[in-house]
Amino acid sequence: MKNVRLTIGDKWLIGILLVLSITGISFSFILFPVQGNVIAEISVDSKRIKTIPLRKGYHEEIRIGGEMEYAVIEVQDEKIRIRQDDSPRQIGVQTGWISSPPQQIVNLPYRIVIHLVSSENIDVDDIAR
Numbered sequence: 001m002k003n004v005r006l007t008i009g010d011k012w013l014i015g016i017l018l019v020l021s022i023t024g025i026s027f028s029f030i031l032f033p034v035q036g037n038v039i040a041e042i043s044v045d046s047k048r049i050k051t052i053p054l055r056k057g058y059h060e061e062i063r064i065g066g067e068m069e070y071a072v073i074e075v076q077d078e079k080i081r082i083r084q085d086d087s088p089r090q091i092g093v094q095t096g097w098i099s100s101p102p103q104q105i106v107n108l109p110y111r112i113v114i115h116l117v118s119s120e121n122i123d124v125d126d127i128a129r
């Protein structure tokens with residue numbers, strides 16, 4: 001194997017390419033900021049029961065159902081989840097936190113749908129409903 005040495009020109013080229021790539025990444029955050037005004041729409045039986053803005057410092061717990069059949073929805077900062085329910089498979093609970101549109105949580109035993117929407121355009125062409 002030959003010993004390959006970098007010349008001054010090679011080092012300059014690598015440096016210029018690094019600066020350009022870092023600059024491009026920085027401008028992408030300025031031109032395409034993270035979505036703002038994210039809202040969680042909570043529906044039960046296809047009826048919207050609550051609309052919650054997801055924002056820093058906000059915390060709320062919502063209990064849906066009665067004593068025997070229930071689901072607890074937790075909102076904390078800019079994310080939402082179903083914290084607990086008494087369904088056998090716990091699929092809604094296992095979904096975990098969601099925070100960016102068009103994510104959603106579906107809990108079939110109690111017909112709960114939590115859908116995130118944003119006032120800004122998202123990077124999805126179409127969603128079938």
